[in-house]
Structures are given as structure tokens and as C-alpha cells.
Amino acid sequence: MSRLVVASIGPASSVQDGGRLGAQRYGLTVSGAMDRLALAAANTLVGNEPLAAAVEIGPFGATFTARDGAVRVAISGAPRNADVAGRPVAMDTSVTLKDSETLTLGFARGGAFTYLAIEGGIKGEPVFGSLAVNARAGLGSPYPRPLQAGDEFSVDAATGAPELRLELPKPASGPIRVVLGPQDDEFDDANKALFLDSEWKISATSDRMGYRLEGPAIKHLHGHNIVSDGTVNGSIQVPGNGAPIALMMDRGTSGGYPKIATVITADVGRLAQTSAGTAFRFKAVSMAEAQDEARKFAQAIRSLPDRLRSADTVALNIEALSDANVAGYAVSAMDAGTWQVTAEP
């Protein structure tokens, strides 16, 4: 066994997986990764099940050090500068840390959450089939709380498998798609239009429980108290002050504010990765379209292994490079997109 030690880490970082399903009827929060596709991508790179537990790293930087042997990991999700002992590491690739080497991850450059998957997975005691941290209920393993410097994971020694990269399609862009309801009839047409036609920003006070939306106040038809009913990931509820909240993975299982719309499954991760302050819009789609997109999203996760490539084949992603430069970040070619310059020995 090797160890992977958290040498430093910022807030909003915790172990997450596909979530804790089956006990919402008892009030048990689901939790799980904010961006499931990125979780699945990181896991696929190191040969884990797509929704296995990995480290969800919040917007700040983090460093991880291998001890007692080599550790193979992969990163996916919000792009960051990354290196192992000074050797640059591209997003969506695997990399092996030799004993005592440190993986350094910078701040997220756009987006919020990056996933660090560990070959062989994270060892812990599952509760309701999940290691996901739910700090409020004291659940999660090996640590039932956000990660802190000094925490460590017992991990399998690196297998020495060749390093891989994932050739991912260009991420979706455009408005965040929603299905209206379940309580859209608690709002008149003018307020539904205001919700759909306005520009929104995510408040800096958002967290894994909910994303608070800044924009015009949405008014209710009959007041803001409804009888509590069930919630889902992406429920957009409108409390008394008219500022909508998109419920995220640490949501309560029930809530008593009218829900004007629900983010489609395929776009929940995109919403999760929208940085605070970035303007975006919603777009209503039909149930048929939303379900079609949900099926494609599930298929995209299942087919990730087909997109694995050897890391030593150079693929210069001009688009990613140009996007990164347009965004005004000082980046080197090596950390923008999928260009892996060094082949592991």
C-alpha cells in the first residue's frame, strides 16, 4: 500500500462519488459529485468505475504527496495549471507520482470543481453504498468532513500502467436548459418570462447545497409558502425574497418554496461549473428533449473508455489553446487542453 497525503488544500474540497441513493424517504441527503461527467472522466483514466469516489477539489489550489511508494492519479474538470515535481500535467490525463513526489494544482481557471481520481479508488467505509461527504449529517469516509492539510488516503501502489489521456468532445456551451415545473403554475406568465429571459449570475455565497442566483426578483402568484414536497438535483426554488436558488447535491430532500423549473440532468454539472459572477441564461426545453439529453449524457459517461488514448501521442488542441489565450490567462501550451508533451518512461 502507498499513501497519498493532502499536503495543502482549500475549502470546499471533499471526497465525492455518485451519491447516497435510496434513503431520501428518510431525509437522507444524496450528496455526490457536483460534476458527474468530470468525476467519471477522472475515474476512467485510472481504470476505476465511472462514479467511484474521488477527491472533489474546490476553486483553490491543492497539493498531494505520494508516500511509501508510487501513486497513479488523474485529473479532470475545472482546468488548472498542474505539475508533478515541476513536470507539467495536462487536464484529462493520468500521471504517476513517484514516492515523495508532489502533485501541485493551481486555482481553477474558470469553473469550480476538479476531480482527482486515484488508481484503485479511495478506501473507506461506505454508508448507503457511498463514501460521499455530507458534513451536515456527519457522513463520508475516510473523513466525514471537508478535507484538511495532513489528511491521507491509503491507496493501491501504482500498477505502472501506461499513462492515458481522454479525448473529450468540446464541452457544451449556451444556456442552461430547464424543464418548467413542478410549481411553475405558482408564477404568472410575466414572471416565468422574466426568469427565462433574464441574465443570471451565481452568488459568491453559493455552496454544495444550493446556488443562489442574482438577477431580477421573481414574484409568486400566491405567496412563497407551499406545503413541503420532494426536491431533485437542479430544482430551482424561489423563496420569499424572489431570488431563485438552484438546489445542488447537498440539498435537503424536501423543501417548502415553489419550484419554478428544474435544470436538466445533462446540464446540472455545467451549472455546477459556472463560476460565481459569470453571466448566463436559462432556456426551457420540452420533456422529450430533456429526456433525450439525459440518455445521451448517460451514454457519454458509459462510452468514456472509448475515448482513452495513449498519453504519448501528441494531440495539439488548437481550439483549447486559443480559448485559453482569449480568456487572458498566461498559459503554456502544455496545460491548455489535451496536449501532453512528455511521455512517461
Added chain:
Amino acid sequence: MAATLPPPRLLPSGDSAVAVEFSRTIDDAANQRVLALDKALAASPIDGITETVPTYRSLLVHYDPGRISFDALGEKILPIATQPLPPVTKARRWRIPVAYGGEHGIDLEDVAKALNTTPDDIVARHVAADYKVAMIGFTPGWSYLSGLDKSLHMSRRQNPRLLTPAGTISIGGIQAGIQCLAAPSGWHLLGRTPVRTYQLHRNPTFLTEPGDHVTFFAIDHKTFEEQDRAAEAGEIIAEQVVA
């Protein structure tokens, strides 16, 4: 053949869940239909349903759109949801001890004042009622009860408290509640129970189920301390009656 009941509304909750809504308000008849549908779906599962969450007036049905579409699921649920209710079967009843007032029920005196009566009278009315677990939600084990004495209906606090203790027994609006974990609350705190409705490493992890009946009885604060220690060690404490 018995006449069928009026159909519920099928409210889309995104692409992977549907709220089967029997009423817009808190209504015991609607809650009975929610629980009956929940039971029926558990007894003969529909392929594609992943989880159900009963609430006061609706059953939230989570499903996998890769296995069943919204329309196909609705067509399967409606005939079940409009069936006449099955005869009432034996319900499980929990007798739950409560230490009322003082540090454990900091709102008891204010509630008594607001209702022009004494704390003892509030306790008497609270223990006299026969409650039913209408739903569990918000945080693990938080049991929302119907059946609160009408004379105890009062609006929630203007300023919700950011933290209320584990085991809090409270009332809010027309509802009563058993709260398991420490949590924010805008309800009026009458007392605390040593009973854990949720305890991770105990069997069962969750004590109460939607549909269970609940009554309360008063204990003194010294008994609370003793029972609280026993509960922490894994004892259930609540008395179960099959009525």
C-alpha cells in the same frame, strides 16, 4: 367494482423525477393516498423507478429516463394512483418520551403566554394528541407529524434559529415534529426527546416510517439524561406498540 378516485396531477420535476400530487394543501386524505401509492409501488415495482419520497401531499417518484419515459411512467402510475384506498391495516405506533420546557423546551413558556394558558396545559394538549408521520425530510430522521391539536396551531417564528438541538420536539403552523439532528428551525421548541429517529450504526438506522403513529409522554429532565446516554449507546428507548 368500486369507483376510482380522482386522478392526481403529474408534475414534472426535471427529466428524472415526477411529483404525483394529490392535493395542494396539507390534507390527511391526500397523505393517505400518497402513502397508499408508495406502498403499492413498493409491492409491485415499475421497472425504471429508482426511489420514492412520500411527502404530505405528493409522492416524488425518481426514475431513470433511460429505462422509462415520463409519458410511459405516467400511464403506469395513474391507474394505481386512482384505485380506491385499501382497508386500513395495523399501524405501528411509537410512544416517545419528551422532557418538556426549561433548557430543553425554551419556547414552552412563550407558547403558553401567546395562547393565554399555562405551560402544563400546553404539555397536556401536546401529549393528548394521536399523531401520524406524514413525511420525513429536510435532515435525516426529521419526522413531520400531522394531528396537532387545533388549539396549538400558531405561525412559525419571525426569526428562525440557526441552530436548534438534536432531539427537539417542536410545533410550527399546523404541524408537529420530531427533529433528530441539530439543525436550523423556525418552529417553537417545546421539549427534547432522547430518542434518535436516525442513528447510523444502530439497527434499524431509521426508526420512523411515513404512516407510523406517534404519541408523546412527559419525562423529567433527570430521566432524559439517563435515557439520552442509553440512546447514545444504541438503545431505541421509544416504545413500540402495534395497534
